[in-house]
Amino acid sequence: MAVWDDLVGQERVREQLAAAARDADALVTAGSTGADVPEGSRMTHAWLFTGPPGSGRATAARAFAAALQCVSPDRALGAAPGCGFCDGCHTALTGTHADVTVVATEGLTLGVKQTRELVRGASLSPAVGRWQVIVVEDADRFTEQAANAVLKAVEEPAPRTVWLLCAPSLEDVLPTIRSRCRHLTLRTPPVDAVADILIRRDGIDPQLAHDSARATQGHIGRARRLATDPAARDRRSAVLRMPLRVADLGGCLKAAQELVDAAAAEAKQVAEEVDEKETEELRAAMGGGPGGRMPRGTAGVMKELEKRQKSRLTRTQRDSLDLALTDLAGFYRDVLALQFGSQVAIANVAMGDALDRVARESSAEQTLRRIEAIGECRDALDRNVAPLLAVEAMAVALRAG
The missing domain is CATH 1.10.8 (Helicase, Ruva Protein; domain 3)
Incomplete structure (x- = not known):
């Protein structure tokens, strides 16, 4: 199984990355460095992967990182790097390769402190692999200071260091950074x-x-x-019934409260599972005693962990709520398709009766306004508006049409 096998529906991107991996392998084999990449080479020191959610941006970046570390002997016989079986590929894909750093932020932003640590690591020569590879799955979450720190590293690349940045779109990345990266666009x-x-x-x-x-x-x-996950299917079904529950103001407010509560409960469940394990591992590493007693001088470390966990909980709740809003927008997209008599395939086939009812009882203009209301709610959440207020405003707009 090659490293590219999980890259679904991205044949053009796969070909480009495979060609770059070949050139990268030739550079290392010839004893060259990342700073000495010859003109015309398909390899470069910084890449930017963009595409809609679910397109596989991080999957593509991880696969490319593995191909860059491939040590399969078949390469000498003309095989493309990225076999998926050698030690370099396997450890890169499983997250244990010493020269592949993957950053997937658990908070709302990627701060300058963490980013400077990345930059310091990127300045080092590969320890055991062929390249020093930094994968940032959420480059759109860099703070301004963090983005400037990355910019300096990208402007003055260390030999044999490769930055792989992922973001939803070019506009989500600092212009000075994206201008120094080779851009790959993934599709749905x-x-x-x-x-x-x-x-x-x-x-x-x-x-x-x-x-x-x-x-x-x-x-x-x-x-x-x-x-x-059957529970995920049940939650989604509950979200898709919301358009039938906003006939009056009381129904709007109740549906909004339930939607926010469901997102909070899901986030709390996920957080509790991860937080407990993290806390126990840190206690053990710091020499914690029975009854939860900790050695002197470790309170700051525990507080820092709690801060990260709280930030992760907030982001998980926002992500869960955003997913519900995306599903809701998909419902009205199907309604609009029915109202226009479009031949586009209906996504929510199981909700056929509800779709028909809403399509009959409203106009296409109303449906478009409802889709806009969902988009405005998502924008409000991005601006840190209180979730319940944002969702209540959306529910009332869904009723008004």
């Missing part, structure tokens, strides 16, 4: 391709795989979650 994978990988890799029932892929419109991560 076809529904059939997503269903196929769920069947092949995860052993999902074919009907459930196709239903999940269609419901999420090609979002790989969400499709897998729906296919493997």
